Amino acid sequence: DQQVKQNSPSLSVQEGRISILNCDYTNSMFDYFLWYKKYPAEGPTFLISISSIKDKNEDGRFTVFLNKSAKHLSLHIVPSQPGDSAVYFCAATSNTDKLIFGTGTRLQVFP
């Protein structure tokens, strides 16, 4: 049973435009959410996180939105750059429990 779902395996966006990556979850006990970015043959690196007490968290070009009633979060990248091309994983957890990762979305930013 996939508790964290990223239904879009890939996304292609033009440089300078907005990239929106989506993530849905089923476990209402999840209270902390993270996004990781992964380049090929490398380990993921932490990008941004959000606690369930917030509905938005912003860090430079990256903003994560959380809609608890819909059990949905999204990552916005504005403006998108070619260096943003990578696989993005969302992950979720509840207090003291292990992280559950989604299947990832491959973002390609083209000139």
Add this chain to the structure above:
Amino acid sequence: DGGITQSPKYLFRKEGQNVTLSCEQNLNHDAMYWYRQDPGQGLRLIYYSQIVNDFQKGDIAEGYSVSREKKESFPLTVTSAQKNPTAFYLCASSPWGTTNEKLFFGSGTQLSVL
């Protein structure tokens, strides 16, 4: 230069052979983890350890074994009982010893079966 070092970067296993993947960290983190990544799938937890000399099974522990004799080291052995070992293996650590904190990942080991 602090971080997590995984070795080797590429590893080949023959049928019936056990192989060990190395993971070392100099971040002074309490918790360490092993994940497996397969194409089109998320990261799946194999084993994790929150303290030296203690470790717990993750979601897909069958066919794997670990040890945590030192805080800095958390090697993973892929045994011959693991029938589908070809995957990208990632080691991670976190500083506070709880399993839901931000993880720091190594660069991974690609294991293939000959």
